[in-house]
Amino acid sequence: MIKLTVNGENHQWDGDPSLPLLWYLRDESGLTGTKYGCGQALCGACTVHVGGQAVRSCITAMEDVADQKVVTIEGLHPSGEHPVQKAWRELQVPQCGYCQTGQIMQAAALLSDNPKPTDHQIREQMAGNICRCGCYNRIEAAIRLASTGV
Amino acid sequence: MLHAFPHAASSPAIENVSRRHILKGAAAAGSLVLAAPLAHAATAPTYKTGAGDMPHGVVIDPNLFVSIAPDGTVTIVAHRSEMGTGVRTSLPMALADELDADWARVKVVQAEGNEPKYGNQDTDGSRSTRHYLVPMRQMGAAARTMLEQAAAQSWNVKPEEVKASNHEIVHAASGRRIGYGALAAAAAKLPVPKIETLRLKDESEFRYIGKGVPIVDLHDITTGKARYGADVRLTDMKYAVLVRPPVVGGKLVSFDSKDALAVPGVEQVVEAQGWPWASKFQPLGGVAVIARNTGAAIKGRDALKVVWDDGANAKYDSDAYRAELEDSVRKPAPVVRDEGDADAALKAADKVITGEYYLPHLAHVSMEPPAATANVTDTAAEIWAPVQSPGGTRDDVAKTLGLPPEAVKINVTLLGGGFGRKSKCDYAIEAALLSRKLKAPVRVQWTREDDIHHDFYHTVSAERIEAGIEKSGKVTAWRHRSAAPTFMSTFEPGAKTESKLELAMGFVDVPFAIPNIRCENPDAAAHTRIGWFRAVSNIPHAFAVQSMVAEIAHALGRDPKDMLLEMIGPPRIVDIAKSVKDYWNNGEPLDAYPIDAGRLRRVAEHVADKAEWGRKLPARHGLGIAVHRSFVSYIATVVEVAVDEKGGISVPRVDTAIDCGTYINPERIRSQMEGAAIMGLSLVKSGEITFKNGRVQQSNFDDYPVARIDESPSVTNVHIMPGENRPPSGVGEPGVPPFAPALCNAIFAATGKRIRRLPIGNQLA
Numbered sequence: 001m002i003k004l005t006v007n008g009e010n011h012q013w014d015g016d017p018s019l020p021l022l023w024y025l026r027d028e029s030g031l032t033g034t035k036y037g038c039g040q041a042l043c044g045a046c047t048v049h050v051g052g053q054a055v056r057s058c059i060t061a062m063e064d065v066a067d068q069k070v071v072t073i074e075g076l077h078p079s080g081e082h083p084v085q086k087a088w089r090e091l092q093v094p095q096c097g098y099c100q101t102g103q104i105m106q107a108a109a110l111l112s113d114n115p116k117p118t119d120h121q122i123r124e125q126m127a128g129n130i131c132r133c134g135c136y137n138r139i140e141a142a143i144r145l146a147s148t149g150v
Numbered sequence: 151m152l153h154a155f156p157h158a159a160s161s162p163a164i165e166n167v168s169r170r171h172i173l174k175g176a177a178a179a180g181s182l183v184l185a186a187p188l189a190h191a192a193t194a195p196t197y198k199t200g201a202g203d204m205p206h207g208v209v210i211d212p213n214l215f216v217s218i219a220p221d222g223t224v225t226i227v228a229h230r231s232e233m234g235t236g237v238r239t240s241l242p243m244a245l246a247d248e249l250d251a252d253w254a255r256v257k258v259v260q261a262e263g264n265e266p267k268y269g270n271q272d273t274d275g276s277r278s279t280r281h282y283l284v285p286m287r288q289m290g291a292a293a294r295t296m297l298e299q300a301a302a303q304s305w306n307v308k309p310e311e312v313k314a315s316n317h318e319i320v321h322a323a324s325g326r327r328i329g330y331g332a333l334a335a336a337a338a339k340l341p342v343p344k345i346e347t348l349r350l351k352d353e354s355e356f357r358y359i360g361k362g363v364p365i366v367d368l369h370d371i372t373t374g375k376a377r378y379g380a381d382v383r384l385t386d387m388k389y390a391v392l393v394r395p396p397v398v399g400g401k402l403v404s405f406d407s408k409d410a411l412a413v414p415g416v417e418q419v420v421e422a423q424g425w426p427w428a429s430k431f432q433p434l435g436g437v438a439v440i441a442r443n444t445g446a447a448i449k450g451r452d453a454l455k456v457v458w459d460d461g462a463n464a465k466y467d468s469d470a471y472r473a474e475l476e477d478s479v480r481k482p483a484p485v486v487r488d489e490g491d492a493d494a495a496l497k498a499a500d501k502v503i504t505g506e507y508y509l510p511h512l513a514h515v516s517m518e519p520p521a522a523t524a525n526v527t528d529t530a531a532e533i534w535a536p537v538q539s540p541g542g543t544r545d546d547v548a549k550t551l552g553l554p555p556e557a558v559k560i561n562v563t564l565l566g567g568g569f570g571r572k573s574k575c576d577y578a579i580e581a582a583l584l585s586r587k588l589k590a591p592v593r594v595q596w597t598r599e600d601d602i603h604h605d606f607y608h609t610v611s612a613e614r615i616e617a618g619i620e621k622s623g624k625v626t627a628w629r630h631r632s633a634a635p636t637f638m639s640t641f642e643p644g645a646k647t648e649s650k651l652e653l654a655m656g657f658v659d660v661p662f663a664i665p666n667i668r669c670e671n672p673d674a675a676a677h678t679r680i681g682w683f684r685a686v687s688n689i690p691h692a693f694a695v696q697s698m699v700a701e702i703a704h705a706l707g708r709d710p711k712d713m714l715l716e717m718i719g720p721p722r723i724v725d726i727a728k729s730v731k732d733y734w735n736n737g738e739p740l741d742a743y744p745i746d747a748g749r750l751r752r753v754a755e756h757v758a759d760k761a762e763w764g765r766k767l768p769a770r771h772g773l774g775i776a777v778h779r780s781f782v783s784y785i786a787t788v789v790e791v792a793v794d795e796k797g798g799i800s801v802p803r804v805d806t807a808i809d810c811g812t813y814i815n816p817e818r819i820r821s822q823m824e825g826a827a828i829m830g831l832s833l834v835k836s837g838e839i840t841f842k843n844g845r846v847q848q849s850n851f852d853d854y855p856v857a858r859i860d861e862s863p864s865v866t867n868v869h870i871m872p873g874e875n876r877p878p879s880g881v882g883e884p885g886v887p888p889f890a891p892a893l894c895n896a897i898f899a900a901t902g903k904r905i906r907r908l909p910i911g912n913q914l915a
């Protein structure tokens with residue numbers, strides 16, 4: 001039996017311990033804000049926080065998050081007012097929106113590690129997150145905005 | 151919620167009136183085809199569009215599209231699919247504007263797929279705004295008029311004395327005012343006014359149109375609440391992942407499910423029904439692994455052993471095919487446009503410049519791979535899916551299941567990108583068939599590998615242009631051959647020539663003032679599923695044409711922008727109907743949407759000005775320009791590129807000017823142009839799907855890379871031309887075609903190296 005917390009709630013899983021966290025969250029727990037994009041840690045759509053770090057839930061097995069604290073987009077802020085979320089809305093970042101929860105989780109982790117990133121650091125740290133709609137200019141600007149307070 | 155404007159059935163009087171005003175399209179046999187009907191008021195738009203020619207045409211029925219609750223909440227129906235363009239916001243905005251509704255009190259609900267009810271719902275061809283701006287406005291104006299009449303009646307004054315103003319009707323003379331919510335019930339009892347007599351707003355009165363509001367889904371998207379194709383969960387739902395024939399036209403011989411069934415969480419392995427190629431959007435078939443969650447289904451699928459019969463396309467090799475296509479454009483071929491005598495003019499020319507260009511297959515790779523959920527019983531089917539063609543999906547699912555369309559309900563979720571892929575509903579049909587087979591709700595999830603292996607690919611294309619130049623430096627001859635398998639091959643087995651739609655995407659309608667023009671289209675057989683990819687054949691055609699202009703400029707020692715303007719020639723309406731028999735103008739009438747060389751020049755001049763064309767640049771930087779008319783819009787792009795010593799490229803700046811006529815939400819036009827630059831960059835740098843032994847060789851974002859943030863332009867400036875009361879035109883797609891040639895022209899300016907084959911790969915190394 002694997003025990004973990006998700007967004008502060010106790011969870012347990014007695015199925016396949018190698019199941020990727022992504023599918024546990026989406027299909028077993030109904031937390032569908034975390035998205036599938038590639039399954040190979042190539043796109044960042046599935047990004048969640050484990051112990052405060054951004055991880056790709058598509059390649060993170062359930063056994064690797066035993067006793068860990070997992071936070072998904074649903075738990076980033078109780079009313080969606082995290083500075084990154086606010087900046088995202090302020091600059092109207094999303095197009096289709098599908099990649100954006102992963103982008104936001106990655107950006108939130110980036111800013112908690114490094115509250116004043118340079119433009120170069122933003123580009124470097126966000127390069128694992130694909131946006132096929134091409135919202136990159138706004139993503140970059142929104143992270144700058146969030147870093148200066150919204 | 152009480153519908154202020156109830157469906158007609160509740161009142162015979164209204165039923166008669168509204169029935170008269172429901173304008174149906176071509177598919178309703180013998181009925182009136184009227185797209186954007188003329189309005190009598192002087193300020194009303196008086197152009198016609200091709201909307202009425204679309205399947206099921208246009209439905210203009212305020213009772214259907216808008217309702218008002220007693221608390222004043224206005225609910226507007228979005229009948230087009232949201233895939234990132236903002237259409238789910240912009241069309242309701244147009245209605246709300248004429249209704250004079252307070253946007254903060256507007257709710258948008260998504261229509262299910264039902265074209266007899268809502269009119270055409272195909273969200274492709276960059277058509278939604280141009281076909282629905284006026285109908286949405288008319289429905290808003292009709293509802294507003296009914297509210298005004300209801301208020302006037304209650305106050306016992308003439309309707310002309312009252313006026314709608316921000317969610318209230320006001321009687322200025324007496325200072326009385328009453329909210330929409332309080333009027334809703336009374337207004338509902340009134341007949342719908344004649345659509346043709348409605349007064350529409352003057353441009354100066356617009357409160358939302360042309361100004362813009364944030365998309366309605368913004369909060370849900372940023373909090374993870376937005377619902378896409380795979381976010382629907384039904385009680386007792388099963389999770390399915392399929393393995394499909396690796397070669398188009400192949401079929402299942404046998405499979406061994408023993409190992410798959412041993413995977414924890416896997417419940418069942420079943421054969422999935424497939425159709426022979428080509429069969430429009432019918433599924434490929436194969437084997438489905440059913441599990442308690444998607445992860446288990448994927449693992450189970452990996453453990454399956456399957457034997458295929460690859461069929462007729464087993465030899466498809468894209469390298470060999472490339473040689474075939476290139477060979478075909480070096481020989482005379484069937485003529486699709488012929489003006490003057492291009493052959494003779496080429497012979498007589500002082501100089502002949504030849505360019506051969508090649509563009510490979512592309513996969514769409516929207517971030518959301520195809521996914522659909524279905525619940526099918528013996529007598530009915532309900533589908534939840536991210537589809538660009540909700541009406542078509544309903545018909546195709548109904549036909550496949552042998553149910554009447556009325557028994558099939560299509561719930562349209564948000565689309566995590568579409569780009570044309572999700573116009574094809576094979577994944578929804580797969581879910582429906584499996585649900586029927588398993589007698590349970592089923593969600594089908596495509597993996598990224600499935601998406602790349604089983605796309606309806608962007609065509610592959612060889613283009614060859616020869617330009618004849620006389621001594622004076624004037625271009626006197628233009629002979630363009632374009633060879634590319636047609637998307638019609640997905641509908642008609644064996645189709646080999648570009649359809650009139652593809653020909654008209656920047657090939658036969660080249661707008662240059664050249665006296666001798668000949669366009670030829672050699673046969674090109676398809677060996678895989680060809681679909682439409684954002685901007686479709688405009689991509690290869692614009693790449694060839696706009697690269698050639700810069701090549702000519704270079705050969706003559708001219709500035710590429712000046713050369714471009716000279717070749718476009720003076721401002722004029724290009725008489726394309728004379729030059730090209732049966733010309734397809736993106737489905738629009740030529741009088742409302744002519745080929746206007748003046749507008750083409752204007753965007754080119756404007757972008758050159760804004761981008762400071764000719765500015766001093768650091769070493770190994772270059773500027774390139776390209777302009778293209780597509781989806782009846784005019785777009786010009788200037789790209790600044792920097793090429794490093796190792797041949798790596800970066801893009802410091804992009805400027806794009808767009809003339810799309812009257813527009814609704816400028817902010818979303820900007821985001822579409824920004825995104826088009828990124829998509830253009832992806833296809834220039836690395837976009838290539840190749841085939842060996844009929845199989846796609848790429849499978850995920852490692853071997854089919856798309857542009858990432860660290861490659862994206864540092865600055866993207868978008869310049870929107872004033873609408874000037876012109877008919878609206880496309881936005882979603884037309885930003886893509888000019889980007890690739892502008893970038894490659896910039897690379898030439900920076901390095902002297904001409905890119906004629908995409909993607910660049912290591913050509914600059």
Ligand code: FES
Pocket residue numbers: 035036037038039040041042043044045046047056057058059
């Ligand atoms: S789905 Fe996990 S990185 Fe793409």
Ligand code: FES
Pocket residue numbers: 094095096097098099100130131132133134135234517566567
């Ligand atoms: S907004 Fe569509 S993929 Fe990023």
